[in-house]
Amino acid sequence: xxxxxxxxxxxxxxxxxxxxxxxxxxxxxxxxxxxxxxxxxxxxxxxxxxxxxxxxxxxxxxxxxxxxxxxxxxxxxxxxxxxxxxxxxxxxxxxxxxxxxxxxxxxxxxxxxxxxxxxxxxxxxxxxxxxxxxxxxxxxxxxxxxxxxxxxxxxxxxxxxxxxxxxxxxxxxxxxxxxxxxxxxxxxxxxxxxxxxxxxxxxxxxxxxxxxxxxxxxxxxxxxxxxxxxxxxxxxxxxxxxxxxxxxxxxxxxxxxxxxxxxxxxxxxxxxxxxxxxxxxxxxxxxxxxxxxxxxxxxxxxxxxxxxxxxxxxxxxxxxxxxxxxxxxxxxxxxxxxx
Amino acid sequence: xxxxxxxxxxxxxxxxxxxxxxxxxxxxxxxxxxxxxxxxxxxxxxxxxxxxxxxxxxxxxxxxxxxxxxxxxxxxxxxxxxxxxxxxxxxxxxxxxxxxxxxxxxxxxxxxxxxxxxxxxxxxxxxxxxxxxxxxxxxxxxxxxxxxxxxxxxxxxxxxxxxxxxxxxxxxxxxxxxxxxxxxxxxxxxxxxxxxxxxxxxxxxxxxxxxxxxxxxxxxxxxxxxxxxxxxxxxxxxxxxxxxxxxxxxxxxxxxxxxxxxxxxxxxxxxxxxxxxxxxxxxxxxxxxxxxxxxxxxxxxxxxxxxxxxxxxxxxxxxx
Numbered sequence: 001x002x003x004x005x006x007x008x009x010x011x012x013x014x015x016x017x018x019x020x021x022x023x024x025x026x027x028x029x030x031x032x033x034x035x036x037x038x039x040x041x042x043x044x045x046x047x048x049x050x051x052x053x054x055x056x057x058x059x060x061x062x063x064x065x066x067x068x069x070x071x072x073x074x075x076x077x078x079x080x081x082x083x084x085x086x087x088x089x090x091x092x093x094x095x096x097x098x099x100x101x102x103x104x105x106x107x108x109x110x111x112x113x114x115x116x117x118x119x120x121x122x123x124x125x126x127x128x129x130x131x132x133x134x135x136x137x138x139x140x141x142x143x144x145x146x147x148x149x150x151x152x153x154x155x156x157x158x159x160x161x162x163x164x165x166x167x168x169x170x171x172x173x174x175x176x177x178x179x180x181x182x183x184x185x186x187x188x189x190x191x192x193x194x195x196x197x198x199x200x201x202x203x204x205x206x207x208x209x210x211x212x213x214x215x216x217x218x219x220x221x222x223x224x225x226x227x228x229x230x231x232x233x234x235x236x237x238x239x240x241x242x243x244x245x246x247x248x249x250x251x252x253x254x255x256x257x258x259x260x261x262x263x264x265x266x267x268x269x270x271x272x273x274x275x276x277x278x279x280x281x282x283x284x285x286x287x288x289x290x291x292x293x294x295x296x297x298x299x300x301x302x303x304x305x306x307x308x309x310x311x312x313x314x315x316x317x318x319x320x321x322x323x324x325x326x327x328x329x330x331x332x333x334x335x336x337x338x339x
Numbered sequence: 340x341x342x343x344x345x346x347x348x349x350x351x352x353x354x355x356x357x358x359x360x361x362x363x364x365x366x367x368x369x370x371x372x373x374x375x376x377x378x379x380x381x382x383x384x385x386x387x388x389x390x391x392x393x394x395x396x397x398x399x400x401x402x403x404x405x406x407x408x409x410x411x412x413x414x415x416x417x418x419x420x421x422x423x424x425x426x427x428x429x430x431x432x433x434x435x436x437x438x439x440x441x442x443x444x445x446x447x448x449x450x451x452x453x454x455x456x457x458x459x460x461x462x463x464x465x466x467x468x469x470x471x472x473x474x475x476x477x478x479x480x481x482x483x484x485x486x487x488x489x490x491x492x493x494x495x496x497x498x499x500x501x502x503x504x505x506x507x508x509x510x511x512x513x514x515x516x517x518x519x520x521x522x523x524x525x526x527x528x529x530x531x532x533x534x535x536x537x538x539x540x541x542x543x544x545x546x547x548x549x550x551x552x553x554x555x556x557x558x559x560x561x562x563x564x565x566x567x568x569x570x571x572x573x574x575x576x577x578x579x580x581x582x583x584x585x586x587x588x589x590x591x592x593x594x595x596x597x598x599x600x601x602x603x604x605x606x607x608x609x610x611x612x613x614x615x616x617x618x619x620x621x622x623x624x625x626x627x628x629x630x631x632x633x634x635x636x637x638x639x640x641x642x643x644x645x646x647x648x649x650x651x652x653x654x655x656x657x658x659x
Contacts (some may be wrong), residue, residue: 030555030562031559031560031562034550034551034553035455036449036455036457036500036502036547036560036564037449037457037458040556042556059556060555067510069510069512069555069557070508070512125547158355180570200560226514226516226552227514227554231512231554231555242533242534244533245533246533247532247533256534258511258512258513258534259512259514259555261514261554265515266514275386
């Protein structure tokens with residue numbers, strides 16, 4: 001069902017939901033940027049529609065709600081193990097179409113890639129999604145080419161417009177709360193973009209031969225291996241484990257998992273002192289092919305959803321989309337070498 | 340030719356090696372100006388000077404080759420520059436009303452530089468408004484971070500930006516970037532403890548390298564701006580020396596108050612027989628002892644609770 005609501009009414013809806021849900025959305029963090037007097041946009045709990053940032057892209061994605069950056073899996077003593085309780089409240093997450101497509105990628109990795117991950121599942125099961133429509137794309141977005149510019153998989157959609165807040169509700173439990181406050185009931189189609197300034201093209205003939213291309217070498221010196229591209233990516237799913245023993249009682253401790261990055265040192269360290277992909281060009285190669293080749297081979301769709309956050313965050317101005325567009329040339333290079 | 344050189348100097352003109360020719364000194368607080376002023380400076384240099392301009396070591400402009408007789412006309416042309424830069428003035432149209440307190444210098448700060456912990460331009464302008472015009476010989480310089488590109492330790496008052504880093508352990512992935520940056524570029528104040536990071540507040544200089552290095556925003560800047568205040572550095576023939584740390588984690592208001600208080604202290608204790616009536620503050624402190632200076636400087640100053648005050652201070656420097 002579609003509804004048009006006023007801002008006051010939508011805030012009443014949020015207030016109503018707060019009894020049962022924690023509501024997360026991209027919000028402005030004043031002075032949250034790395035440089036002084038700069039802000040940033042992160043996911044955080046919001047109280048009102050005015051707190052949600054619509055006109056800028058969030059620096060980090062919704063991912064940290066489903067997959068905490070640092071998550072304690074269990075506490076241990078000498079003879080017992082205890083898992084921390086899951087959050088009691090349900091959650092609502094406001095996100096854009098690209099990010100909603102990213103949820104599918106996370107689900108694939110954590111729910112349908114062998115056994116279900118219970119820690120992911122217990123957070124995932126409590127979440128409902130509200131789509132934030134996109135009236136226009138941002139400079140680095142390439143969702144249209146990644147076919148993530150539209151989605152149907154939301155519980156409700158929300159767009160700001162001059163006539164009011166436009167809602168398309170697919171969750172029948174919420175019809176009452178919208179219907180009782182709406183200015184008008186009307187079919188609503190969420191905003192979506194049909195073109196982006198940044199375009200990408202993944203060559204059809206892409207194969208692992210691309211590993212031999214010289215295109216990766218430039219990143220040996222350009223990339224600093226900081227991992228920002230991974231941490232802002234809504235589809236990066238790697239984590240690493242920390243078993244720590246409390247300093248004031250070494251017989252008790254906890255196991256945590258924390259986000260890991262295939263671009264940073266340590267990611268490929270193995271027992272015995274080995275380490276693969278020591279240079280950053282090869283790390284870039286691994287990451288790019290995972291996003292647009294390996295994952296697609298297993299799951300039928302590319303992992304990258306084209307949000308462009310990796311381009312936005314790179315301190316060395318390395319563009320992931322630009323790299324994708326070099327793949328075609330790289331394939332020519334390796335095919336010519338073989339011919 | 341009859342010229343009162345004392346008044347001429349106070350009016351920010353110079354006695355030069357060329358008899359009968361002076362140079363006009365334009366103060367530019369923080370070295371920051373609207374580009375449109377450059378054409379006004381060009382006009383003065385071409386109309387009354389010798390067509391050249393010196394960018395001074397204190398971030399102002401000096402227009403040489405001006406005949407003494409043209410000083411009133413130059414002052415008239417300086418008026419829009421003085422007004423645009425919001426310089427305090429005793430009387431309009433007569434140029435600068437003092438020259439002893441020198442132009443406030445500053446690095447480019449966070450208008451541009453990613454490392455800067457604050458807006459050096461704005462703070463420089465605030466200090467300028469509070470202390471100029473004054474005939475006492477004071478040098479104040481500001482720099483955005485402890486890199487000290489503005490070389491503030493060479494000044495009476497050196498102001499270095501600091502940020503108090505805030506750490507959100509829940510956002511930390513133990514990538515080690517902050518620890519590495521702090522060790523390689525700063526003071527090595529960070530260590531890894533149980534997969535998280537511990538900061539040694541004593542050795543932290545608030546440079547913000549951890550914040551800049553952090554890929555997950557586990558480290559963020561404090562909303563409050565903090566400063567390191569260094570005291571009484573100087574160049575000169577007698578005993579050049581670097582300024583010593585006086586207060587770490589100071590705030591803007593306190594620094595301003597300390598500078599203003601120091602004017603009172605200098606007015607009280609300056610050697611009236613000093614050549615040209617000019618004496619670096621440091622020599623006065625050498626004479627009165629640090630405690631007396633401290634007593635005057637800290638009058639009615641209320642520092643933030645984070646502030647660390649170092650005292651007494653001892654200076655080294657070059658002794659010939």
